[in-house]
Amino acid sequence: MQRGWRRSQIAFLAFGVVLIALFAPASPYFRSDRRKAKSRETVRSVPVRRIDWLTATITAAGRAASMNNSEIRCKLERLTSPGGGGSVSSNGSSTILSVIPDGSVVKKGDLLCELDSAEYQELVRRQTIGVQKAMAEHREAQLNLEIAEISLQSYLEGSVRQAEQEFEGQVALNTSGLARQEDRLAWAQRMLTKGYVSLSQVSGEEETLLRLKFALDQIRMSYQNYQRYSLPRDKRSLQSQVDGARVNLSYQTLRLKLERDRLALFEDQVNRCTIRAPNDGFVIYADEPGQPQRIWEGASIRQRQRMFYLPDLDRMEVQTMVHETVIDRVDVGMAARVRFEALPGRSAEGRVTSVARLPLLDQNSSAGDVKYYLAVVRLDQIPSGLRPGMSAEIEIVTSRLPEALVLPPVAITVENGKEVCYVIGAKGIERREIKVGQRNSDYTQVLDGLEEGEKIVLEPSEVAVTTL
Template sequence: MENQLTSELASKTSPLVPREVPQLPLVDPQQAARARRRNTIVSGVLLLLASVAGGLFFSLGRVEKVAEWKTHEVTRGEMVVSVIEHGVLESAENTRIVCRVRGENTVTWAIKSGEEVKAGDELVRLDTLVIEETIYEKTKYAHWSKAGSMVLGNMMRKASLAIPEYEQGRFQVEVMKKQEMIAQRKSDLQTGRNFENHAKEMLARGYESEWNVVQYGTEIKSLESALELEKTELDVLENYQRREKLAELKGEYDKWSAKHYAEVERSGANDSRRDRAIEELGFCVVKAPRDGLVIYPSMTKWKDEPDLQVGKSVHKDQVLLLMPDLAKMQVKIGIHESIVDRVKNGLPVTVKLMDRTLEAKVSSVALVASPAGWWRGNSVKYDTVVELTGINGLKPGMTAEVEVEIARLPAVLRVPASALLETVSGYSCWVETGDGPRRRRVELGDRNDLFVVAKSGLQEGDEVILNPLAFLEDAQLEAMKLFERKEEQQRQQKEAERATAEAR
């Protein structure tokens, strides 16, 4: 601007000088000084306005940023350490009504869950067509088997009589016949010998020919051979044929006896099947064993309908209905494995229902964890039972919020759990000060769902920023460091596993 004013002054003082010819400017010293002072003042004003505007912008931006986060005052007082789980009321003692019919059977009618019944009232009806056909078939088979067993029994008795009939009858007759034949052979032999002796005497006197004597000798040898044959046959009959025939007869008896007893067993089995089918026909109508409330069994976590339903099939020993004892109710919850060691029998419990709050105590804690499943997020939990005995108005299926008081800590410094952030060096929080947020490393103690005990790092009255990760760049940087560190650890673990696998 100063150059512009000098140029204008020169053009006024020397109007006759041509513009193409360069000339030295002619400047008034006082006017130039006033121009410099004016320029300095203007520049200073502009700088002042810029600084004020920047300060206001920064201040407004800071106020807006501070207004975004919330703080909580760290206080000292009593803190209850508890675990809250949700469960469903159930009876501690249930009368189970099970299906007593074998196989798969279709439900034709079922009582509604939650009905009050009297002893002897019908609860479930099952289809009886298959059982009735079974009764007819088994009755027919039972009669057939009985008739067959009677016929085979007669054959067995006949075979049993054949043994003494042969041993004391036919065998003795055959022996006597053989003995008679032997006696006859002996008599014939003696007669032949007498004729031979007489013929020899007659030959000596000259009254008989020598040929006749030889013929008598031949006949005697033939009679001797016949006698020996009869004796041998008698010996075979007494010592071999007798035993062979007795063995044959006894085998025949054993055969018919086995068939008879097998048919008797078959007949008994068919009778038993028929009688069991008749008994199961009565089981197709399920009746209430006592007065009380009837409910369906608890539905499994992954199904949206009960097992008992008209048109569906049920099997033997399946639990159809439950009759709970309303005077002995309980609620079963799952305690996570990380804190189950702190839950003991007798700890105070607060049970919140829809219309009331009950005070109770832990009754039992399972020693074995419940099977983990996808419906539990694959977390390991232990069943914990809280008994609610002698309380009127409780019904199975009511939802309950159960708070188990693990510990009660007096006069401890409490910091909200949402104000804490895990970092590489441990847990930290950010305290609001006059100079802005300041990070504090905190040593933690026990905790509940809302607060954590601060052993060190904080003082009573400190204002801690809630959810610092969403507002503070420092917190975000610390979280990123922890994330990178965990990624590096995972990478190293994978490399170690890969090296181990390659070494094998």
């Protein structure tokens, strides 16, 4: 009986030793000793150091964009050409006959797309006929004006002078004849007193004198009527023909210009069916995200439809979103370094050219959302292979601080909203709250809480893992 009881005690003690061996490392007592001993030996550390200059930076994500992003639309218009056989019109749409592949790099003047121009070529053909007709009528109006001006000049310098000379000649002849008749009458009256002529002869001479006076008065009255009435009437009639011909010529000139302008418009529409690059760039189809493709051979294109985007690859910039907590540290003119995910191992230098005064908002944003501000960095040199839309990491140099006490950013963690690091001391690892200042990708400035030379746990997460 006693021997059995002893076996039970021995078994119970053995079971207790096993339990202690299994659970002792998890107890607070044993954990404290382990933290003091093992953590100091195995956790990686870094010393707090002082550097001559700290170049403070802000890092933000962004994307490449072109400063000169041409938008190419369909420039065809709704046009109508009236004609004798009925009007012909185009509704401003066309069909793509050929198109350059999406993503092509082009030079200024390179062919991008060819549209069907059949409707506009028919408009040009009809309008050419209209222009030729207008030219013929314009020439006829010119000739009519020349004829009217010649008729007026011929009348003023020919017919009028001839009529005046005829009237003046008739007046002179009749005046001379009247003077001779007066002399004959005087002679006959003297001869009558001497008995050489009869009284009937004297009466005949008097009658002839009266007839000549009447004829002279008639000529003078006709000349007065001519100058007062006939000459102004005929002159005005001919001048009216000149004015009418001149007005008609002006109308035909304007009509011809309009017909030619319309022809030039139709020819321009034919030329617009051939779309060329306005500048060097990178071809991007103007397809809407989530929508069916709209640019392809055989597709219908409507008036003012977006067809291509043509960003200029020689004038690139980077657009970045700066967090509201650091936006007051970013200003125009600050230097920046840009790294592109698609171009590993290469970076580009640039400067901040603009900083938005208002945050970016969208339809889904609310008053409590974190705000971001748009900043633009212009690149000094464009890396080969850079394309619009490529993701980038932008490091903006905000200031340079002398004699700065620094730590690597990975040695600092945030707990309960406060910056914390773990200091390795003689008694073990100590959790310590610190105050930080400026920073960059390599260093963070320490304003308070640490002294130069103190050793800090490089990876705070290792402390938690080690102390479990």
